[in-house]
Amino acid sequence: AQSVTQLDSQVPVFEEAPVELRCNYSSSVSVYLFWYVQYPNQGLQLLLKYLSGSTLVKGINGFEAEFNKSQTSFHLRKPSVHISDTAEYFCAVTRASRAAGNKLTFGGGTRVLVKP
Amino acid sequence: EAGVTQFPSHSVIEKGQTVTLRCDPISGHDNLYWYRRVMGKEIKFLLHFVKESKQDESGMPNNRFLAERTGGTYSTLKVQPAELEDSGVYFCASSSSPQRQSSYEQYFGPGTRLTVT
Numbered sequence: 752a753q754s755v756t757q758l759d760s761q762v763p764v765f766e767e768a769p770v771e772l773r774c775n776y777s778s779s780v781s782v783y784l785f786w787y788v789q790y791p792n793q794g795l796q797l798l799l800k801y802l803s804g805s806t807l808v809k810g811i812n813g814f815e816a817e818f819n820k821s822q823t824s825f826h827l828r829k830p831s832v833h834i835s836d837t838a839e840y841f842c843a844v845t846r847a848s849r850a851a852g853n854k855l856t857f858g859g860g861t862r863v864l865v866k867p
Numbered sequence: 868e869a870g871v872t873q874f875p876s877h878s879v880i881e882k883g884q885t886v887t888l889r890c891d892p893i894s895g896h897d898n899l900y901w902y903r904r905v906m907g908k909e910i911k912f913l914l915h916f917v918k919e920s921k922q923d924e925s926g927m928p929n930n931r932f933l934a935e936r937t938g939g940t941y942s943t944l945k946v947q948p949a950e951l952e953d954s955g956v957y958f959c960a961s962s963s964s965p966q967r968q969s970s971y972e973q974y975f976g977p978g979t980r981l982t983v984t
Contacts, residue, residue, distance in 0.1 A: 755909075783971055794871070795958065795975035802971065841910065845971065853962065853971055854900065854923060857910040 753778040753844050757858035764832055765866050772827040772861045774842030781847040784825040785855065786816055790838045798840070801825065802847075812836070837865045869893070871976035873959050879982045885947040888979045892941070892961030899942050900962075900973060901934060905955040913957075916942060949983045956980050 758773040776782065783802050787795040799810025806818040816827045825842060839862050843855040872891045880886050892899045901913040913932070914924040918939035927934070931950070936942040946953055960973040 787975070792977075794977040795960075797972060797974075800972065843910075853898065853973065854912040854915055854926070855902070855910075855960075855973060856912070857902075859909045 753780075753782060753846065753856045755842050755844055755856055755858035757840075757842055757861050759861050760859065761862045761864070763864045763866060766834055767831050769828065769830050770832050770836075770863060772840050772842075772863070774825045774827065774858055776823050776825065776842075776844050778823075778844065778846075782844040783847050784816075784818060785843045785845070786810065786814070786825070786827050787841045787843060788838050789841065789860075795841065798827070832863070832865050834865050834867060836863060838863060871959055871961050871974050873957075873976040873979050875979060876977065877980045877982075879984065880949055881984055882951055883948045885945065886949055886981060888944045888946075888957050888959075888981070890942045890944070890959030890976060892959070893974055895963070896961035896974075897939070897964045898962040898973075899936060900960040901942070901944055902958040902960065903955050904958065904978075905952070910958065913944075946981075949981075951983050954981055954983045 754777045756775045764770045785800045786798040788798050789795050799808050801808045801818045809815045814829050839860045841860050842858040845853050874889045897918050899916040902910050904910045912926040915922045916936045919936050933945045956978040958978045959976045962973045
């Protein structure tokens with residue numbers, strides 16, 4: 752079984768400042784990692800994913816995340832946020848085995864509020 | 868290409884009543900998932916269909932929940948009878964054939980907010 756911990760439930764940040772959202776996971780097997788974003792009144796949208804290869808992953812809207820296997824982390828960063836980045840962000844993992852199905856295990860979410 | 872759609876967007880029912888949620892996945896997606904987020908908690912997996920077959924229903928909370936996917940297209944999730952603790956947002960997601968690498972990318976619908984009073 753897997754578990755995901757998002758260390759911050761809320762992150763207030765000023766416009767044009769950098770932001771980092773922390774995500775740690777626990778798993779006895781190899782996993783794939785994802786970050787999803789939910790804008791107000793919308794569904795979840797995939798920001799980026801790590802399946803294999805380079806541990807630095809770039810996603811949409813200027814976000815990037817770094818997979819650190821030794822620290823079992825997958826922190827999300829953006830160097831300069833916009834008001835439109837106000838949303839809730841979810842870190843998720845799935846077992847890296849297609850035979851096992853691809854159900855996602857989510858963290859509790861981090862609400863980002865960008866202030867002008 | 869249309870995304871994942873869910874109906875209704877909101878539903879308010881009384882305890883003991885029945886509610887049916889519907890999900891239309893992206894056309895051609897064999898995988899269909901149901902998830903639920905209870906207020907203040909994390910999003911949790913309910914079940915997974917591959918075409919019309921239930922691949923994994925380990926997350927279904929109890930036998931008051933019944934999911935179907937007739938013909939491998941749209942899916943319904945029925946709650947009967949509804950209890951107060953069933954309130955939350957129910958998300959549906961779909962992904963392509965398990966044989967494809969992209970099957971790991973799940974596309975989510977906007978969710979159905981269910982309130983049981």
